[in-house]
């Protein structure tokens with residue numbers, strides 16, 4: 001058979017997204033979506049979009065969103081870059097900083113998209129293991145990588161590296177430090193302040209989790225203007241569409257609704273930790289909207305399968321360090337109760 005693709009594409013397995021069931025009534029706690037609907041302001045904006053807005057190309061920089069995000073984060077507008085989901089920013093960063101001679105480094109286990117993007121870009125991967133408590137590995141500072149990524153809060157552990165430690169890392173690195181803050185809306189702190197001090201830091205944000213907009217595909221980067229200008233050269237000229245810009249801007253401006261949703265998720269997170277521990281799971285603290293639970297005696301893959309038979313979906317990763325664990329997205333109180341009831345039956 002003819003081989004049409006570059007070797008690295010032929011060899012690539014590709015990113016495996018979590019299962020997306022079609023039915024609405026299933027309990028879907030497998031891909032870390034927000035269980036609550038987007039802000040009512042979002043639905044208003046969607047309903048009032050003019051035909052003219054769709055006929056024309058979108059604003060290439062998404063200024064409407066940029067200025068809203070700049071105000072929320074207390075940074076100038078030229079330090080914000082709009083992206084087609086946080087994943088778009090990751091792709092842009094790999095293309096901008098990495099190649100055969102310019103490696104990427106990141107601690108593992110972490111977001112499984114990073115190695116896929118590295119393989120696409122044909123760059124070396126320097127994967128430095130976390131310890132059992134998910135502390136930032138000291139070795140990460142000395143890899144010489146062109147791009148270092150730290151997911152914080154980390155997925156799928158939910159653990160958090162202190163801002164001061166990331167400041168030291170940024171200071172020690174010769175390359176760029178990208179801090180993937182896709183879940184930071186559920187954490188106590190964020191790394192925005194590092195942008196002021198360091199010209200090599202990029203903070204990634206997503207509208208998918210905290211703002212209930214996974215379907216619209218919107219994220220953004222925060223960095224000093226020098227880095228933003230370079231990343232702009234790499235992005236698609238119209239990387240965010242007109243509908244997404246309007247919707248994401250409406251969502252980020254509705255602070256009150258955002259805070260309510262986040263508080264509800266955090267309250268359920270505390271309750272789920274307690275309840276899961278009570279039925280025999282080891283559950284570390286989490287600063288995100290999911291938990292990484294280990295069932296001491298059980299077979300994690302089996303538990304996941306049993307739940308799926310009952311239309312309850314959580315996530316299992318057959319990877320080193322994760323094979324005995326289950327990742328559970330925090331749902332509504334009702335969804336969480338259905339999961340707990342099913343788990344009690346399975347592990348009884």
Ligand SMILES: *Cc1c(COP(=O)(O)O)cnc(C)c1O
Nearest residue numbers: 085086087111155182206208219
């Ligand atoms: C969800 C997620 C992103 C970005 O997701 P988008 O939906 O593309 O915004 C980035 N990093 C991690 C670790 C994530 O979980």
